Amino acid sequence: MSINFVTDKVKVRVNGRVATVEMNRPEALNALDLEMIKGLVSKLKEISESDDIDVIVLTGNGRAFSAGGDIKTMLSDLSETEFFPVMDCISELVITLYSIPKLTISAVNGAAAGLGLSLALAADYIIADSKSKLAMNFIGIGLIPDGGAHYFLEKKLGELKAKQVIWDGKMMSAAEALELGLIQEVTDNLQESLEARISDWLKRPVQAMIKTKKILADSNRPxxxxxxxxxxxxxxxxxxxxDHQEGIRAFIEKRTPKFIGK
Known part of the structure; x- marks a missing residue:
């Protein structure tokens, strides 16, 4: 049986034991604004309560997984009282996805950049289309990674490589990300590979897999x-x-930023 839930910016399709959560701002390359972040949290929490769902697939509608945080939020001059609630919502989303008692897959199509890549890294398994591009590119606008990226990169790559990825901020091909150890699988047919991974998992003792995930997540949560x-x-x-203000100006003006280290 297939059940469909649709909101403006998040789509959820349930088919048997699998829920597909789709970011749905294709015109903005699925950039994460506050409404989408809250929608993702709400839907993930709803799915977590279902005993019938064992696997969650996170993906993006259209040409990208997610191009990162919404540029309007970056451009706005938020005060602490306005900024912290936005960051707290991001934190809630990451913790929810990382800790959810289901097996999770990020199916990366197109770009997964900035906060979009942070979110992808919170899943248990990452499959990327061979043409996709991944980047932890906060440095280009004078920011640090958020969405738990420091944690996930250090866990996956070790401290030295994590710093290199963050400081370089370069766009990586899926093959480069695989070689680095950032993702688990690259494919020329994302849907086919996704179905194969799900089929393999569903033939296993899933509850034992989820229990292992929960033990590790509870240990790592602090x-x-x-x-x-x-x-x-x-x-x-x-x-x-x-440097951040200069990075934003350069981004808007489509030029190379001139950073001064301040």
Whole structure:
């Protein structure tokens, strides 16, 4: 049986034991604004309560998984009282996806950049289309990664490689991300590979797999929460720097930024 839930910015399709959660702002390359973030949290929590669903697929509608945080939020001059609730919503989304008692897959099509990549990394398994591009590119506008990226990158790559990825901020091909250890699978047919992975998982003792996930997530939760808090405080400071303002101006003007280290 298939059941469909649709909101403006998040679509959920349930087919048997699998729920597909689709970011739905294709005209904005699924950039994450506050409404979408809240919608994702709401739908994930709703799915977590269902005993009938074992696997969640997170993906994006259209040409991208997610191009990152919404540029309007970056451009706005938010005060602490306005900025912190936005960051807290991001933290809630990441913790919810990371800890949810289901097996999760990020199916990456097109770009997964900035906060979009942070979100993808919170899943248990990442499959990327061979033509997709991934980037932890906050540095280009004078910001630090958020969405728990420091935690996920350090866990996956180790401290030295994590810093390199963050500081370089370069766009990686799916093959480069696989070689680095950032993702688990690259494919020329995303849907076919996704179905194969789900079929394999559903033939296994899924509840034992989920219990292992829960044990590790419960153990790691304090560290992830600490990183999310540090990212929130750090990001506020970075938004006040000259380099961030210059990075945003350069982005809008489509030119290379001239950073001064302040």
């Amino acid at each position: 560290q992830l929460l600490k990183i999310l808090e540090l990212e929130k405080q750090g990001q506020l400071k970075m938004r006040r720097t000259f």
